[in-house]
Amino acid sequence: MTINRYCKKGGIGLSRTVAKEDLDSRAFGVINLGLLSIFTLIIVVPLWNVIVSSFSSGKSLAEGGFVFWPGEFSLENYQAVFRDTSIWQAFVISVLKTTIGVATHVFFCAMVGYGLSKQYVRGRKLYVAMGVITMFFSGGMIPTYLLIKSLGLLNSFWVYVIPALFSYYDVVILMNFFRNVPDSLEESAKIDGAGDWRIFLKIFIPLSMPALATIALFNGVGQWNDFMTTKLYITDESLYPLQMKLYEIIVQSQTQSMQNIGGSVVIETTTKGVQLATIVITTLPIVVMYPILQKYFISGIMLGAVKE
Incomplete structure (x- = not known):
């Protein structure tokens, strides 16, 4: 009986530890993914703007502002x-x-x-x-x-x-x-x-x-x-x-x-x-x-x- 009680208590404590570690790993994954996504956007967005703007006409560039897609495609x-x-x-x-x-x-x-x-x-x-x-x-x-x-x-x-x-x-x-x-x-x-x-x-x-x-x-x-x-x-x-x-x-x-x-x-x-x-x-x-x-x-x- 005593051994069973100790085993049950140990099992409960182990399951709680595993659940806590699982929760911590998920939180770390979410935070890590968010930071990497922001860092990727900081790099990709200006690069995309340069590429798209290079294919825009002079009239489109004259309007200024951020260019997500060429308003008037031109080579x-x-x-x-x-x-x-x-x-x-x-x-x-x-x-x-x-x-x-x-x-x-x-x-x-x-x-x-x-x-x-x-x-x-x-x-x-x-x-x-x-x-x-x-x-x-x-x-x-x-x-x-x-x-x-x-x-x-x-x-x-x-x-x-x-x-x-x-x-x-x-x-x-x-x-x-x-x-x-x-x-x-x-x-x-x-x-x-x-x-x-x-x-x-x-x-x-x-x-x-x-x-x-x-x-x-x-x-x-x-x-x-x-x-x-x-x-x-x-x-x-x-x-x-x-x-x-x-x-x-x-x-x-x-x-x-x-x-x-x-x-x-x-x-x-x-x-x-x-x-x-x-x-x-x-x-x-x-x-x-x-x-x-x-x-x-x-x-x-x-x-x-x-x-x-």
Whole structure:
């Protein structure tokens, strides 16, 4: 009898605990869903407004306000963008500087990270300390400009590639990833006569694809969106990327708006539409590339998140 009473009391207490935990989990789910929904709307609504407005006519844009759907559908903004032949050249420059820059950056950082991941490398601690210093201190804009000038990289395509070759932050990520590769793989490869380069290219590079894809995605977005490099070091318009063309369109739209106060709004609204169309065009390639790298990105971003 006593045992049964204790069992019943224990069962009641256990059921109450389970019910409370179930209620807490439901409340957490509802609050979490609400916050994520608000956060999603904050991101999606302005983006949708930009896309829809880029397909609106100048007359619709002149009315102002938030545009949920084009009042008067028109492709005149995109036609105005593509009539400018320099846009195509800027697109080619953006693609080249992003692809070449990402490929060289990822390979160079992987090569340095592979070397620093080996405990037997002479001077390893000194190299690591020097790399850490670069993460917190830099020479500044003027010394960097003088260095670029002394290297002969002003008005050169390679100013997009060579200064962006190295990032110690990415080296640290790859260095920690390479340390998790079993030593038995490297030892068996050396027994078969493989050298360091072959081990690096045939074993470590294929195994580190998630980390490399994550770094490539982050660096690619940075390379694609960069216009300060052009602003500081390039005066030749034939080397302008898409982001610099977008910057010029924004500056021109502001100038024209100031010049046409009290006059016709056709120029202002047309320029605004061209500006929005250019934003969509410059953003589209990155949006298309993300789903391709998503599976590697998710694996790479979780590296080191769980320790056993």
